[in-house]
Amino acid sequence: MTTPRIRLSGLRKTFGGTVALHDVSLDLHAGEVHCLAGENGAGKSTLIRVLTGALRRDAGEYRVDGRPMPMAVGPAAARAAGIGAVYQELSLLPDLSVAENLLIGGLPARAGVVDRRRMRTEAARKLERVGLDLNPLTPVAELSAATRQLVEIARVLGDDPRVVIFDEPTTALSGAEAKALLRRITALREEGVAVLYVSHRLEEMFEIGDRVTVLRDGTVTRAGALREFTEDSLIAAMVGRDVEELYPAAAGRSERTAPLLRVRGLRPRGSAHTVDLDVRAGEIVGVAGLLGAGRSELLRAIFGADPPVSGTVEVDGKRVPSGRPREAVRSGIGLLSEDRKELGLLPELSVRENVSVASLPAIASRGLLSRRRESERVDEVLDGLRLRAGSYDQPVSTLSGGNQQKVLLARWLVTDVRVLLFDEPTKGVDVGAKAELYTLIGDLASRGFAIVVVSSYLPELLGLVDRIVVLRRGAVVGDVPAAEATEESLLTLASTGRSDGTGRS
Ligand SMILES: Nc1ncnc2c1ncn2[C@@H]1O[C@H](COP(=O)(O)OP(=O)(O)OP(=O)(O)O)[C@@H](O)[C@H]1O
Ligand SMILES: [Mg+2]
Known part of the structure; x- marks a missing residue:
């Protein structure tokens, strides 16, 4: 057996009284995708931060290519050892341009002056590696969450690391982009890169993973080849119990009541279209669409987080003052935004x-x-x-x-609140808690809440909601009962604006 790129043994990390990692061992080999699985709080990100030198371990051995790393590794030493990581919480500086973010620390300079042209071409080269066609001079603040995620990945890959660690890289991505990223990761493996991959989406692990290490409460509960696992056994290893029903039954939700949330002619800033939307008490409406279709913008306009250009929002027949989140809350609207740092x-x-x-x-x-x-x-x-x-x-x-x-x-x-707007509500939430969350959302609906859910994860929309509104470039191009929709039919609608019947089962 070859020397593993990374070998951890007896790793321990505590935060005050919390034991985040206990006696953790793990080998990461060149040319493999090694998944790290576990519930929220199991210690995955902590492990990653120890590997990248962002956190100092308390005890245990950490070797790279057989060479022992000192207790205080430090980010620079980890990078020099060829370790790159895409963190769960993005680290881009929003006020700087994409190019500046990509080249931070190594801005090309000639005689002390930043060489703008080289900066641009170099940034473009890095963006190409993740398939992003983007003006490198765009400020990061103007990018969507998904694009930021890809820029972040471009930055890490740009250093040609030999170990790449991904901490939930697909949470902000829609289906198509997530797939593209998975292909990219598979290509990295073919190039001999060692990949450590963290995701709460089991199917992703099964798609690209060779091996998996499962953490529970900071301890390794199981490790082995992914093909030795089924979804159920993997969940059981993570959660320590069976998760039977992921999605709640859409039981007895009201049908004939007047809409609780009524949106008319709402045009979010930057959109060329207006949107009408009705959500009754007891109804869960999903919003689907490709990246950039204006899903988050719609929710933010309803809530008033970004004042809309025009249009009205009513809750229970009462007009909600436009563009004022505080009034929105007072009127009974809550927004769970995608970016937990921001709102x-x-x-x-x-x-x-x-x-x-x-x-x-x-x-x-x-x-x-x-x-x-x-x-x-x-x-x-x-x-x-x-x-x-x-x-x-x-x-x-x-x-x-x-x-x-x-x-x-x-x-x-x-x-x-009685109207809840959820933007990617289960982003980063583990499978056990997801089930809890879906049950909870189902309960809220049965109690008469009107709920709107934006999700890039189509199985979630199909499983959870009653009706799916499809957005394309800011316009509503479809409004279908979830029971009649399939992933394919939604994708077709989202990308072409037409339901041509293909894929409809
Ligand atoms: N700076 C800190 N101070 C105190 N406790 C911390 C700190 N960072 C992490 N922890 C704790 O360590 C444990 C492991 O956290 P970690 O972020 O590694 O979990 P995770 O597996 O990445 O979870 P998730 O899937 O939610 O991202 C948690 O109990 C967390 O509360
Ligand atoms: Mg984490």
Whole structure:
């Protein structure tokens, strides 16, 4: 057997009282895709940050190509050893251009002056590696989440690393882009690169993975060739229990009531089209579309996070003031945005505070007793989401990515909103918690919420929602009952704007 590119043994990492990694061993070989699986908070990102030198390990051995790495590795040393990583939380600087981000640290300069032309061609070359045709001078702030993700990947691949680590790279990507990325990763493997791959999408692991190491609570529970696993056995290794029904039954949701959310002639900023949308109480409406179809923009316009150019939004017949999120919340609309850093978490505050922050005024005016009840309610919701944290009093910034997502969701669940707009609600959420989340969304619908879900993950839309609205370039090109849609029919609609009947079963 050849020397593994990376060998970890007896790895340990703690954060205060939390043991994030315990006695973890793992070999990563050249020319393999090695998947790292586990629930939210299992320790995957921590392991990655130890590998890239972003975190110092407490104990254990870390070898690269047989050479032992010092306890304090440091990012520069890891990079010099040929290790590149695409992190779960993107690290691009939004105010700089794509080119600047791609070449940071190594801007081509002649006599101390940045060589703009070389910068551009070099950046373009890096972008080409991920199939992005993009003006390198575009500021990163103007890019969609998916494009940013690809730029991030381009940056890492540009260094020609011999080990590439991906921490949930497809969460922001739509089906087609995710597929393209998986192909790219397979090509990397063929080139002899060692790939460590983290995803909560099991089918991706089965598609590209050679081997898998499963973490549970920081410990390796199983490791082996992926072909020795079935979906069920992999889930069982991750979750420690069986997850039977992923999607809730769409039972007894109301059909004939007037729409609770009524959107008319809404034109999001930057869009050439207006959108009408009705969602009844008890209904879950999915929004599908390719990247850039304007799905997030639609949700943000409804909520007022980006003031729309024109159009009206009503909740229960009452007009919601346009472009003012605070009024939207007061009118009963909540938006769970795709980017948890942005509309989001207050990193210094505790988990519990981050949940109750939206309902604070209400709690305060209701006095002490109800404050206690509110806090119980917060805990109840968090428990229900299986939030993994040492304590609900710890800063939210110390939670794993998927658990942070759950905190944002919990925030809306304790307020009095009746219309919930979800942008990629299960982004980064593990399979066990996904099932919980779907059940929860189903329950909310049965309780009379009107729910809109944007998801790039078509199986999720098909399994969860009642009706799917398809957007293409900002315009509604389809509105189909989920029961009559297939992945193919949605893709056809999303890409051509026509339902030509192919693929409809
Ligand atoms: N800076 C920190 N301070 C305290 N605890 C931390 C810190 N970073 C991570 N942890 C804890 O370590 C554990 C592992 O977290 P990690 O981010 O590695 O999980 P993960 O497997 O990547 O989860 P996810 O799938 O949600 O991304 C969690 O319990 C988390 O709360
Ligand atoms: Mg993580």
